[in-house]
Amino acid sequence: MNASALHRAKTSRVNGDDGSPGFGVYIHWPFCAAKCPYCDFNSHVRHQPVDQARFVEAFRREMETMRGWTGPRDVTSVFIGGGTPSLMRPETVGALLETADGLWTLPAGIEITMEANPSSADAVRFAGYRAAGVNRLSLGVQALNDADLKFLGRLHNTEEALKAIAMARDTFPRLSFDLIYVRPGQTLEAWEAELRAAIGHAADHLSLYQLTIEDGTPFKALFEAGKIGIPDADRAADLYELTNTVTAELGLPAYEISNHAVPGAESRHNLTYWRYGDYVGTGPGAHGRFCVEDGKKRVTIAERVPETWAEKVTETGHGIVEEESLDAEAQGDEMLLMGLRLVEGIDVARYEALSGRSFDPARLAMLQEEKLVEPVANSRIRATQSGRLVLNALVAELAA
Structure with a gap:
């Protein structure tokens, strides 16, 4: 671990939001232990151990290329998403953060978030991630009852979820966890009880997403076959209103359509997206959006298959397979779509x-x-x- 990474790791306070759009670095680790039936994210299951050293080298090279595109920037956040980043060794996380730090410089106390699943939660690994510089964990809990966890295809049960939450609270200065609602058969009473229980375990942030049936997922096939159903639009609206009422009452008001936080604990990285700031996206399937000299915004989209992405990086220095240049009108439209999600x-x-x-x-x-x-x-x-x-x-x- 280099000196700057060690300094970041030992910084107890996470720097707050200065109100600017910001510049973020997104790192996508695409591997999962199992594919959830509702998920359309770029995630892949491998039945043999992943060659983490090979992928670290590919990330390093792609980030070097992107640093050439962006030039020096003041980084306000790093987010390691997936997939399941908590399947990485702590040394891998450390290497990725050291690369980003060496290229753009990560200020002490910068928000560095990593996603994790309760099924891969481990106290030793959590301590290793913290030592590498991670100071905010985002846990994919998704439900707090075993029947719905099984329906959602999760590998953990409620007891394991609560254990992971407690472990994360003991290890990281900041913690968020996700729940999915508007589930089949979900009543207002059941969701309120589950939500109140969740807030009792929450640290300072919750992400509360409505279940959607996405194209290309197993849930889509089951939905079209009439084997699963979700609450109608009126019930979904009622559940949404209840969610906002309960979270505000208990001190985690909405600051975005699906995100709730103790004031001052909002996700700095996600605020960059919603405020229409700039960010680079590195890794298989990652997206980036950053301004270039002519005032246009460059959009980058990477190859989705991890091994193909790594091969492309070796050959060309990056895994980008699609690019777009957004003019002023297109940028304005995107700013509206993102910014109106925010309470601000x-x-x-x-x-x-x-x-x-x-x-x-x-x-x-x-x-x-x-x-x-x-x-x-x-x-x-x-x-x-x-x-x-x-x-x-x-x-x-x-x-x-």
Whole structure:
């Protein structure tokens, strides 16, 4: 471990949010022990041990290439996602962070998040990740009852989930965990009880996602065959409203459609996405978005198959297979779609400067009258709770 990594590891305080869009580094570790039936993320199961040293070298080379594209940047967060990053050896995590630090420089106390699953939670590994510099863990819990965990294809049970949460709280300065709701047959009463129990175990952040049936997943085939069903839109809206009420009551109000935190404990990395900041994405299937000299935003999408990605990196220095250049209008549309997810909303002046256009006053007044948007502090607008339920339509109206 180099000196800077050791300094990061020993820093107890995680630097807070300065309100800027920020610049993030996303690292995608694509391997899982099993593929969940609802998941459409780029994750892969391998029945032989993964050659972690080979992939570290590929990550190192791709990050070097990306550093050449971005130039020096002030990094505000690092996020190691997947897949299941907690299947990595701590030495692998350390090597990835040291590479990022050597290329962009990671300030002391910077938010460094790593995803983990309860089924791969281990006290020794957790201590190793902490020593490598990870100071925020995101646990994929997904449910707190065994029947639904089995339905969701998770490898852990409730007892193991709670043990992993406790272990993480003892090891990392900050902790988040995920739950999926709007599950088949889920009642308001059952979800409220489960949510209140979850908040009792939570540290400072919860990600609460509604179950969606994604194309290409086993759940999609079962849904189309009529073998599973999910609550209808009205019940989903009721569950969403209940979620916001309970989390606010218990001190973790929503700051984004699906994310709730003790004030000051919001995910700095995810705020970069929602505030339409810049980020590089490295690893199989990773996406990146960062500004280039002509004012356009460069979009990068990497090869999804891990071994093919690694081969491509060896050959060309990166695994990118798709690229796009976003002009001002496209950037404005994306900023609207992302920023209106946030309770803080969007800065109107920044939107106008980025997109080169202004909101139509009559249309904005109409949306305010319909209680879908509202002004904030004379400089921002945000979607109301009702507006966030119809976000895509709202964005289309504002961008017209």
